[in-house]
Amino acid sequence: MGPTFPPGHRRTDRQGALHARPHGPGSPPRPASAPPAARGRRRLSSTRLIAPERRRGRAAEAGLLAAMDRFVWTSGLLEINETLVIQQRGVRIYDGEEKIKFDAGTLLLSTHRLIWRDQKNHECCMAIPLSQIVFIEEQAAGIGKSAKIVVHLHPAPASKEPGPFQSSKNSYIKLSFKEHGQIEFYRRLSEEMTQRRWENMPVSQSLQTNRGPQPGRIRAVGIVGIERKLEEKRKETDKNISEAFEDLSKLMVKAKEMVELSKSIANKIKEKQGDITEDETIRFKSYLLSMGIANPVTRETYGSGTQYHMQLAKQLVGILQAPLEERGGIMSLTEVYCLVNRARGMELLSPEDLVNACKMLEALKLPLRLRVFDSGVMVIELQSHKEEEMVASALETVSEKGSLTSEEFAKLVGMSVLLAKERLLLAEKMGHLCRDDSVEGLRFYPNLFMTQS
Known part of the structure; x- marks a missing residue:
């Protein structure tokens, strides 16, 4: 006779069967175990896990319980005979089930290696040869968890180069894909593991030896x-x-x-x-x-005195006459400096030499002359350039529009704002224009006192 229990008392045996005493007289006894179908379903679900668990066990024995020590430091550059297959951002590395400091990087798959590069510190880059991989498997995403690829690894060779870890207690790593893309990456990695292209195209040994100084980056x-x-x-x-x-x-x-x-x-x-x-x-x-x-006229040829500046002035005429005729007969000294030095090639002029040469243009009776406005702006103009014609043209343009700023006038006549402002100021000085200087800027109007009188 079995042990007696108080009414309502329940216990669970080692097989998980639930026993209970009747609650009262005449109550039917409860079943001592689950139905056979339920037992069959439990055994089937556990059977599904047998093969992967056994594979993990074999990988653990082969890997001697170490995973992250397979990685070696690398520059991240592809080597000779190595081809990039696919890359994915936002990949985190787990050492087994443990989170480590490599939490946000770009994972690259080549024909020979898996390469992981930190997205913030590009100098932190490590790789593992595909030949070190035993097998791979997928791990689906869950609530608050991203999808992962589990990579089981062979033991590290004796001649392995330095890496981020000297030892580890795990035989596998996990690659967590925070920004998705794990399906395509898993497919391409499976193809490379099947094709084993690294065996047909060995990489250059000379390039492999370039990764020696990498450990210093972590140790320092x-x-x-x-x-x-x-x-x-x-x-x-x-x-x-x-x-x-x-x-x-x-x-x-x-x-x-x-x-x-x-x-x-x-x-x-x-x-x-x-x-x-x-x-x-x-x-x-x-x-x-x-x-x-x-x-080109150089100091080596003509010295550094007046003779040099005289010869330089004559050369300026040959360079500037055609551009001046195309631009209305006047150019700022800044434009002249750029144009002349571009034409002279290696024999560049200093600003001082250019100014001294321009000062001699009128004395040598050349077709160009240097002009200095009241504001201090220096320009080169043709001798045939008439001041009265320039002022009359400015007055006509302003009268047609009613009023103009220097920027608007420059756009209409096709010249620099600096020269446009000087032309308007000259017309104002001669009494043909008047100004309105307000918070909106300087605006010029026709001088009605001159025109109506």
Whole structure:
């Protein structure tokens, strides 16, 4: 006879069967175990987990309970014979079930490696060869949990390069996809594991050895690490500057050689030597002019005194006369400076030399002259440029529109705002215009006292 229990008392045995005493006289006894169908369903659900659990067990034995120590530091650059397959942002790495510091990065799959790069610190980049993977499996997303890919790994080789961890208690890692994309990534990774392309195209050994200094980035922490990183950056900057100036020096040497060559050819054309037709001569001269002046006036040729500025003034006429005629006969000295130096190529002018040369234009009776407005603005204009015509044109334009600002006037006549304002101020000085200077800006009107009287 079994043990007696108080009325309403219940107990659970080791198999999970529920026993109860009757609540009262005549009550039917409750079943001692679940129906057979229910027992069958439980066994089926547990049977589904047997194969993956066994596989995990085999991977754990093969991996010697270590996972994150498979990763090695890398530059993140693809090596020879290596091809990028797919990449996905927002991937977090778990060491087994444990969260680690690598929580937000870009995961790259190549034909040879899985590469993880930190999205904030691009210098933090590590990789694991695909040959280290035993098998992979998917883990569906849940409430508050993102989908994951579980990667089971072989033990690390004895010759493994340094990485973020020296040892770990897990035989697998999890890749958590916060921004989705795990389905396509799993498919492509499965294809690479099946094709095993890394066996057909081994990477260059010379490039693999370039990853040696990477551990220093993690070990150098604190102030010492910051100072070391700043020193490395300074050395790299110095190296880049040295290489840039070396290339610039080579370019200047080549440019001087090309200038000498163009002078030689120009002299031969001038002397009419060789079988060169007139059309070829004209075409070649146009090429030289498009590159710059064939024979620029330099201090080496004419010294640094008055003779140099006189020759420079004559050369300015040849450069500026056509552009001045196209632009209404007047240009600011800033525009002139840019135009002249662009034409001279390597033999650049200083602003002081340009001003001194422009001051000699009128004394040499050349078709150009330097003009200084009351505001101090300096311009170069043609000798044929008449002040009265300029003022009359400004008055006519302002009268047609009723009133204009210097910006509106510049847009209408097609010149710079600086020159447009000087022209309006000159017309005001001569009494043809008057101004309204308010918070909205300076606006010019026709002077009705002059026109109506």
